[in-house]
Amino acid sequence: MNKIPMTSKGYSKLQDELKKLTSEDRPNIIAAIAEARGHGDLSENAEYQYAKEQQSLIEGRISDLESSISRAEIIDIKNISGDDIKFGATVEIEDDDSGKKQKYQIVGEYESDIENKKLSINSPLARGLIGKKKDDNVEINSPKGVKTYTILSIKYI
Numbered sequence: 001m002n003k004i005p006m007t008s009k010g011y012s013k014l015q016d017e018l019k020k021l022t023s024e025d026r027p028n029i030i031a032a033i034a035e036a037r038g039h040g041d042l043s044e045n046a047e048y049q050y051a052k053e054q055q056s057l058i059e060g061r062i063s064d065l066e067s068s069i070s071r072a073e074i075i076d077i078k079n080i081s082g083d084d085i086k087f088g089a090t091v092e093i094e095d096d097d098s099g100k101k102q103k104y105q106i107v108g109e110y111e112s113d114i115e116n117k118k119l120s121i122n123s124p125l126a127r128g129l130i131g132k133k134k135d136d137n138v139e140i141n142s143p144k145g146v147k148t149y150t151i152l153s154i155k156y157i
Helices: 008-037 046-070 124-129
Strands: 004-006 072-074 090-095 101-107 118-120 137-142 145-155
Touching: 004 008, 008 046, 008 072, 046 072, 101 124, 118 124, 124 137
Parallel strands: 004 072, 101 118
Antiparallel strands: 090 101, 090 145, 137 145
16 A cells, blocks of 8 residues: 655645534535435436535545545645655746746645645655755656756755
């Protein structure tokens, strides 16, 4: 069974989502199914079909979260240091072509959120950055071709 690396914040977020699904969403969808059953013929009941689909989605997500939480390897970023990029690092990079600077934190797959600058450890960019040091150049194969970045800073916060 493979461990899933994640920060303590990411772990807490997964636990909160699981708690909401099991204590709020699951009971609500069960009530909706019961109400839809009361409307008669189930084969032509759109409310019932929709509620059953929602129940399936909720149960699938609960199963996924339970599996992830059970395999979680919580990594305390405050205890990590060094000059090279590892899980949890906040990295500032510069696109060598455009000069655009970007800052990302490398996090677990379940807590990645590109809009909030949280980059999955499994992404091509993060995989290319792991093990590199400040001022290193990194080539990343992207859908738009090969991109080159310079690492400006590495922090563990």
